[in-house]
Amino acid sequence: MALRFALLAALYEEPLTGYDLTLKFKTRLxxxxxxxxxxxxxxxxxxxxEGLVSVEDIPQQGKPDKRLYRINETGEAALSDWVNTAHNRPPTRDPLLVKLFAGGLLDRDKLAHELADTRQIWREQLAYYRSVEAQYFTSRAEMPAHFRFQHLALRRGILGMESNLQWLGEVEAMLADLAAGV
Amino acid sequence: MALRFALLAALYEEPLTGYDLTLKFKTRLxxxxxxxxxxxxxxxxxxxxEGLVSVEDIPQQGKPDKRLYRINETGEAALSDWVNTAHNRPPTRDPLLVKLFAGGLLDRDKLAHELADTRQIWREQLAYYRSVEAQYFTSRAEMPAHFRFQHLALRRGILGMESNLQWLGEVEAMLADLAAGV
DNA sequence: TTTTGTTATGCATACTATTGCATATCATGG
DNA sequence: CCATGATATGCAATAGTATGCATAACAAAA
Structure with a gap:
């Protein structure tokens, strides 16, 4: 039920095609x-x-036509209702933690590899989030409220990744201890 | 596909009933x-x-019979294979961040309420995780590796909640600024 | 005494997400 | 010249999760 509101929120900024939205979800979202x-x-x-968005078909040559979606008043009202309703926190489900829970069965080398890959991914994510912050959210001038809220969403990504990496440090330190027989 | 391995991991510690597992998932997991x-x-x-666990039916009076599940060798082998295979990071999906992304539509009072509720939940979670850590993972004596891995899983919960609360601090500070017209 | 909570198991349905497949053109690099 | 990746849209099948309902006894509190 929330995907639609994520889409509406993305369209609330600007009209987009499905393709554009896909890119936006992979980057800023x-x-x-x-x-x-x-x-x-x-x-x-x-x-x-359901009449929450309108479509404009934009013919193209060689490629399939673009379908540009635009949020309308009905959609905006629905989005507004939704954002002002409380929702439960999403549940936690992390396969990596399941693995640690079954620690006795772990092959330490393979774990070390998975951790290294994970670190790489998290570092890249963090670097990306920081670059976005540097580009869009460091101006001294006053930012409109709308912008500030988006900055906070981004801050969550940054703080979360920092925490992830800090945790990874603890994990790798522990593995090193184990390897050294401590 | 991972739920089954979470179950096997929980059963790898000790045989449990469905009911016990439900409780374990709500607390330690x-x-x-x-x-x-x-x-x-x-x-x-x-x-x-599929023959990964065995069942022992334990008759009871007044209540439904218990069904005690025990991981067997096949199950252990499957779990072992799984924990030593790399998996993708779970995708992020947070309705609260969707709301911030559509910041312009937010009712600040309602947001403040949702944030306060969230803070409460996160605080309780953090307190719970810390109490588990204090109880089980602070002994000076050397812990078996298996125990240490579980401690790391718990550390993730602790660091994660600390980071969440830190972020909430930023959000609430921003809201206060907005309210004060800064 | 009635309601609420705990113990204990499960089915059926609806919704959401993943995976595999399909199509078609253009640009770029090997 | 051929493979890969970007642009651009979508269907179908499967897998996974959530929600609502059902049963049944006992204990404790209101």
Whole structure:
């Protein structure tokens, strides 16, 4: 039920095509909401059927026509209702932690590899989030409230990744201790 | 596909009933993997069908009979394979961040309420995780590796909650600034 | 005494997400 | 010349999760 509101929130900024939205979800919305292009196209279809967005077909040559989606008043009202309703925290499900819980069965080398890959991913994410912050959210001038809220969403990504990396440090230190027989 | 391994990991420690597992998922596994009792009972049935666990029926009076599940060698082998295979990071999906992304539509009072509730939940979680750490993971004596790995899973919960609360601080500070017209 | 909570199991349905497949053109690099 | 990746849209099948309902006894509190 929330994917549609993530889409509406993205469209609330600017009209976009399914393709654009897919890119946006992979970049600026990466720390907010995940969705595949199949999900996005499907849900956009529903949103249109239900009259929350309008579509403008833009013919192209060589490529399939673009379908530019635009949030309308109904959609804005629905989004507004939703954002002002409380929701439960999403549940935690992390396969890496399941693995640690079954620690006795772990092959330490393989774990070390997975951790190294994870570190790489987290570092890149963090670097990306920081670059976005540096580009868009460091101006001394006063930012409109709307901008500040988006900055906070980004801050969550940054603080979260920092915490992840800090934790990884603890994990790797422990593995080193184990390897050294401490 | 991972729920079953979370179950196997929990059973790897000790034989449990569906009911016990439900409690364990709500407490010690809260920061690891979430699952409802319906999911758990169903998956236990499958695991039994597929021969990864054995069942002992324990008759009771007044209440339904207990079904005590025990991981067997096949199950242990499957779990071992799984924990030593790399998996992708779970995708991020947070309705609260979607709301911030659509910041312009937010009712500040309602947001403040949702944030206060969230703070409460996170504080309680953190307090719980810390109490578990104090109880089980502070002995000076050397802990078996298996125990240390579980401690790391818990550390993730602790560091994560600390980071969440730190972020909430930033959010509330920003809201206060806005309210003061800064 | 009635309600609420705990113990204990499960089915059925609806919703959401993943994975595999399909199509078609253009640009770029090897 | 051929493979890969970007642009651009989507369908179908499967897997996984959530939600609502059902049963049944006992204990404790209101």
């Amino acid at each position: 990466a720390n907010v909401w995940n969705a595949s292009h199949q999900q996005i196209y499907k849900e956009l279809g529903k949103l249109h059927e | 809260a920061n690891v993997w979430n699952a409802s009792h319906q999911q758990i009972y169903k998956e236990l049935g499958k695991l039994h069908e």
